[in-house]
Amino acid sequence: MVNYKDLGLVNTREMFAKAVDGGYAIPAFNFNNMEQLQAIIKACAETKSPVILQVSSGARKYANQTLLRYMAEGAVEYAKELGWEHPQICLHLDHGDTFELCKSCVDFGFSSVMIDGSSLPYEENIALTRKVVEYAHQFDVTVEAELGVLAGVEDDVVAEESHYTKPEEVIDFATRTGCDSLAISIGTSHGAYKFKPEQCTRDPQTGKLVPPPLAFDVLEEIEKKLPGFPIVLHGSSSVPQEYVDIINSHGGNLPDAVGIPEDQLRKAAKSAVCKINIDSDSRLAFTAAVRKVFVEKPGEFDPRKYCGPARDEMVRLYKHKIIEVLGSDGKAE
Numbered sequence: 001m002v003n004y005k006d007l008g009l010v011n012t013r014e015m016f017a018k019a020v021d022g023g024y025a026i027p028a029f030n031f032n033n034m035e036q037l038q039a040i041i042k043a044c045a046e047t048k049s050p051v052i053l054q055v056s057s058g059a060r061k062y063a064n065q066t067l068l069r070y071m072a073e074g075a076v077e078y079a080k081e082l083g084w085e086h087p088q089i090c091l092h093l094d095h096g097d098t099f100e101l102c103k104s105c106v107d108f109g110f111s112s113v114m115i116d117g118s119s120l121p122y123e124e125n126i127a128l129t130r131k132v133v134e135y136a137h138q139f140d141v142t143v144e145a146e147l148g149v150l151a152g153v154e155d156d157v158v159a160e161e162s163h164y165t166k167p168e169e170v171i172d173f174a175t176r177t178g179c180d181s182l183a184i185s186i187g188t189s190h191g192a193y194k195f196k197p198e199q200c201t202r203d204p205q206t207g208k209l210v211p212p213p214l215a216f217d218v219l220e221e222i223e224k225k226l227p228g229f230p231i232v233l234h235g236s237s238s239v240p241q242e243y244v245d246i247i248n249s250h251g252g253n254l255p256d257a258v259g260i261p262e263d264q265l266r267k268a269a270k271s272a273v274c275k276i277n278i279d280s281d282s283r284l285a286f287t288a289a290v291r292k293v294f295v296e297k298p299g300e301f302d303p304r305k306y307c308g309p310a311r312d313e314m315v316r317l318y319k320h321k322i323i324e325v326l327g328s329d330g331k332a333e
Ligand SMILES: [Zn+2]
Pocket: 095, 154, 190, 234, 235, 277
């Protein structure tokens, strides 16, 4: 048993309270490897932004749970080395699907876990979430729950159709589960293909897909029911067209990849939405940078020569999100 406090990590409670008050959102960036983690910490240290490091169960299998824990501990020390005096770093399980997985993460030093019972019937979602909350809160680990279903693909999480969160359920759900934050469904979606072409319109000038707007009316209803309660948006990558273009012009094939426009996320960040999950954009930045090196320097075979530029590109991406979209810069001196 390792407590996250001994690793220098923090839970989400104070981060979220300040974010809701301040009208900004905390970035939740997924990581699977060293370069991603370095890029996240560098971007956050340079902008003094609190951050949630997210690990999915797929990432946990990929990177090894023991190694991940030491990487998170190392991340805190690395942040200090970069001159960030009081780093606020949370290590969070993304989409935990069983009590056992959540418990294992709590026991391994995570400071926050998500239990995703959104695919279960309502009462079963409540019972499972309640059980995780009761265990996690003994160790002051915060718990994110989910109501409503997002479409798209994220590691093991696959859903064909989305169902918006029902505002009439949120008070009952939050009260009975005791969860610390709530992921809702208002039209965001997992992956780099967030919408089918038939759900979008096409920009007549560029021929690019324009996605449907988020359901801000549903978000407003939820905020009215639970004033000041931390709300979370999953699947909030914007799928930057410049990365898609680089990938496609350097041997890749991502036709009609489409994400959530950043102005929509900017608007959400100013509301009770205090955690915005971004994963696909970092994958795209990494892949675009690597593909570019492979095409431009076919003789290159030193991984540092293509993972290095990929890391630099991710730092640029994360800083852009922090400063231009979420507004979390300068919030953790
Ligand atoms: Zn998600």
